[in-house]
Amino acid sequence: MYLRYMIKVVLIGDGNVAVHLAKAFSKSSFIQFLQRFSRNNKNDPYFNNSIPKTNIIAHIVKADIYVIAISDDSINQFSKDLNFTHGLVVHTSGSMPLSALQCNSNKGVLYPLQTFSKEQSLDFKNIPIAIEAENEPDYNLLEKLANNLSQFTYRIDTDQRKKLHVAAVFANNFSNHMFQIAEEICHENNFSFSILKPLILETANKIGNLSPEIAQTGPAKRNDQKVIKNHLDQLKNNQKEIYKLVTESIIKKYNS
């Protein structure tokens, strides 16, 4: 009986996001993972090879949803090459508008908000998914797919998704760069970066209960100019510039 309601899915791509989506599709008993398209026709150990694969667009089979997980720059051209009109075609990019899709089918976006590496295993159930579609029936179908993948789904339109992507750059890319500078300072001074790892974990854990606005601590928050000057004296180049600017930003936030 369930089979009547299974969502038939084709996945396009072989990158980090595609690897994790493929695993999640295979796991769900409400998703019929029909086929995977990859330009590259090699066997990839990160994919379950029991799923039929093609590298020819004309051989793509009929499905309810086509999920395009390829690089941002390729979405436009690839979607133009799809010459069918049925089904719902969605991309998975945080920074591309829905209109990046240039196919004749209906269009949507399914953006899983996480940092993906092929090697790092993740529980897709905990990954927030932002979805958008052109009309309600498509939205409902996409929401059904998203709910089968994750417990956290959000309706986010193209404009909001653009902002969300910027926010994610701060939350992930930029905080990671702060960790990287911290590691640099450790190595320059001959001590192990491991000493900072519990602090980093706790910094993120704290955000589970406290707003980052409340969780903020340190010399900039206290506007402790003595410690700030002392720190600046120890830094140079980009480390110093970033220290200065971020400290000014924190001081402004808490002391004005």
Next chain:
Amino acid sequence: MYLRYMIKVVLIGDGNVAVHLAKAFSKSSFIQFLQRFSRNNKNDPYFNNSIPKTNIIAHIVKADIYVIAISDDSINQFSKDLNFTHGLVVHTSGSMPLSALQCNSNKGVLYPLQTFSKEQSLDFKNIPIAIEAENEPDYNLLEKLANNLSQFTYRIDTDQRKKLHVAAVFANNFSNHMFQIAEEICHENNFSFSILKPLILETANKIGNLSPEIAQTGPAKRNDQKVIKNHLDQLKNNQKEIYKLVTESIIKKYNS
């Protein structure tokens, strides 16, 4: 028999660090937590009130180690006021040199590297402790105390500790500010910051296995000028300045 080897400790202070140290002292069966000194003589629900307390320096009892967990600016004067010569007096500050202690007793530093809030419970066993002392016997005693509190102890001198403190500012204060800007962007655009929490947790978790240098992803790492320009167009004021500077720093790191 064990009693002969228990380390007698007096704790000075009533702030965030003192609260967590007091809990850890009380838990250890190798530490005899003799007394707590606090200028403020009120009952504090964050402390176990079965530990004798005083607010008079002359009433401080004889111990092996005096642990001063008070604000950086007060360490100098408070240690001058200690008029005994026995025992080992240590402060717990990341940014103050050993020489900030001006007492007649032997001196040392026990710096627990974590972000402490009274409300947030922590397992002290997982908190790295950086220790320093003027001579080997004191170092050995302090190491014994530290090993009773935590599984991670490090020998770090004043110069290294200064650098460690700067590194910790990047790892904790600055990454938290990145989270705070991300939250700001979410609220400015009417979506919940919760959508970013799994990403933030994973950003920190990743560092357990991967160096932040390897874990870096995003438009700056790829030097994707189209996305960068698009993001900059959406930002203003300090958000924009920080985006620009951190992006430049990442581009320089990976593309030069």
